[in-house]
Amino acid sequence: MQVLGSFFSAQVAARQIVKQGSAGSIVMVASIAAHCAIPGQRVSLYGASKGAIKLLGKTLAVEMAPFNIRVNTISPGFIATKMSAQFVDLQEVFKNTPPMGRVGQPDDLSFAVAYLLGDGSAYTTGTDIAVTGGLHNGRIEL
DSSP states (O other): OHHHHHHHHHHHHHHHHHHHTSOEEEEEEOOGGGTOOOTTOOOHHHHHHHHHHHHHHHHHHHHHGGGTEEEEEEEEOSBOOHHHHTOGGGHHHHHHSSTTSSOBOHHHHHHHHHHHHSGGGTTOOSOEEEESTTGGGOOOOO
């Protein structure tokens, strides 16, 4: 159902952009789970739905390009939020697992979205920005 909500939301946004007669940008939220499985987390259905959103963004980017509408996705990794703070037993994993050695902050996501919505990305569509501290690339333990 999550994928349908993203699809219908993008459809409503696209209709409004076309009605206004302007260019536009849509950003959807996927997840690190769309890039890789994380050991110890049994969230296969979640990963599948986020992978579908990532692909939906690519497909809609092609379909909406003739209307001058760009569509991109972001894939957050471990981000410090009220929701993630509930997982007390995972806080060390959140901080130490990403190669950058820290948990992401909400601003890490908002700056990525600002880029995708702004003029600096005027020629960027169908792209996913993984905001994961490098975790989606894998990690080499020394």
